[in-house]
Amino acid sequence: MSAPSCRVCAASLGAADFDDPGPSLTSIRTVLDLPTRVWLCENCGHAQSPDLPELTDFYDTQYRISLDIDGHDQLYENAAGEQVFRTAYQAELVAGLDIPDGAKVLDFGAGKATTLQRLMAERSDLRPHVFDVSRDYTEHWAGWVPEDQQATYALPDGWTDRFDLITAHFVLEHVPDPVAILRELSRCLAPGGRLFLSVPDCGSNTGDLLVVDHLNHFTAASLTRAFTEAGLRIDSLDQASFAGAFIVVATGGTPGTVPARETGALRTVLGDWTAILHRLRTEAPAEPVAIYGAGFYGTLIATRIAGGPRCFLDRNPYLQGHDHMGAPVLTPEDCPADIASIVVGLNPARARTILADTSAWRPEGARLIWLDG
Numbered sequence: 001m002s003a004p005s006c007r008v009c010a011a012s013l014g015a016a017d018f019d020d021p022g023p024s025l026t027s028i029r030t031v032l033d034l035p036t037r038v039w040l041c042e043n044c045g046h047a048q049s050p051d052l053p054e055l056t057d058f059y060d061t062q063y064r065i066s067l068d069i070d071g072h073d074q075l076y077e078n079a080a081g082e083q084v085f086r087t088a089y090q091a092e093l094v095a096g097l098d099i100p101d102g103a104k105v106l107d108f109g110a111g112k113a114t115t116l117q118r119l120m121a122e123r124s125d126l127r128p129h130v131f132d133v134s135r136d137y138t139e140h141w142a143g144w145v146p147e148d149q150q151a152t153y154a155l156p157d158g159w160t161d162r163f164d165l166i167t168a169h170f171v172l173e174h175v176p177d178p179v180a181i182l183r184e185l186s187r188c189l190a191p192g193g194r195l196f197l198s199v200p201d202c203g204s205n206t207g208d209l210l211v212v213d214h215l216n217h218f219t220a221a222s223l224t225r226a227f228t229e230a231g232l233r234i235d236s237l238d239q240a241s242f243a244g245a246f247i248v249v250a251t252g253g254t255p256g257t258v259p260a261r262e263t264g265a266l267r268t269v270l271g272d273w274t275a276i277l278h279r280l281r282t283e284a285p286a287e288p289v290a291i292y293g294a295g296f297y298g299t300l301i302a303t304r305i306a307g308g309p310r311c312f313l314d315r316n317p318y319l320q321g322h323d324h325m326g327a328p329v330l331t332p333e334d335c336p337a338d339i340a341s342i343v344v345g346l347n348p349a350r351a352r353t354i355l356a357d358t359s360a361w362r363p364e365g366a367r368l369i370w371l372d373g
């Protein structure tokens with residue numbers, strides 16, 4: 001494979017800075033028999049992973065996030081440290097933007113557009129538009145988004161200079177050419193219109209670096225650089241509202257200054273992950289094993305420990321009662337009494353806070369095993 005170029009600043013990149021033989025995991029917990037590779041760009045501070053094979057097809061026909069389980073949602077942590085459902089919290093953040101009466105709003109990479117639909121429940125004056133790279137979602141748009149306000153595969157020419165607000169919730173991390181997408185969004189903003197965008201912050205939620213369908217792992221520096229390249233100015237870059245994510249509000253106009261790049265910290269983090277994955281493979285926890293968390297981190301652990309877990313423990317009611325990787329997902333209170341090890345599959349930066357008190361449910365003989373030792 002030839003050396004890749006940076007997806008943000010186009011600088012040539014050398015050898016991968018992280019290279020694990022796999023298996024790899026996608027953001028929707030699909031296990032793929034692929035290596036996990038990450039490159040860091042010393043020029044702009046970006047971190048990136050290679051294109052997935054058959055990438056276009058993956059989003060068109062396989063990326064059915066939230067389609068298979070009705071009402072499925074992801075648990076996130078808000079600024080107050082409370083567990084909240086992602087779409088409700090996104091809608092709350094967007095509602096706080098002081099959107100003008102009758103504004104034309106586009107949800108770009110909308111999926112089912114649950115966030116926009118929630119917003120519309122309070123703001124029926126808004127004129128909703130939706131876009132995605134798949135037609136999987138059209139039945140979810142029918143009835144509340146007029147057909148001429150829906151688009152798939154390409155943003156119509158007629159949408160140039162149209163929108164007072166464009167939202168893109170957790171989209172930009174998936175795209176091979178983020179600057180080209182931002183230019184397209186910039187084209188579709190009305191004069192004075194705003195872009196509200198969220199992406200994972202791989203510095204505060206480091207497992208994001210290992211998510212193979214996240215081709216981009218943005219830092220504050222590379223995110224700002226990408227917006228600048230696209231002719232957009234960031235008005236606010238917020239790392240506090242959403243644990244593990246950047247929330248950006250931008251407008252067209254003269255770009256501001258780009259913060260200093262920060263690859264040193266990410267290089268350390270990638271070294272830590274190499275050590276964590278090695279330990280999971282070589283130091284078997286006492287059996288039977290439960291994994292706390294059936295999301296990305298828990299699934300990653302399950303792919304690495306011999307024999308797999310007896311069960312997962314998870315607070316998300318949409319995951320409970322289903323099997324995952326051949327093991328049941330239980331509420332922590334239903335943890336079997338004979339479990340010897342509970343491997344904590346949560347963001348290592350937050351895990352000890354989230355599980356500060358396990359006295360209400362942890363069986364007496366079960367030892368907690370933290371990813372970071």
Ligand SMILES: [Zn+2]
Nearest residue numbers: 006009041044
């Ligand atoms: Zn770069």
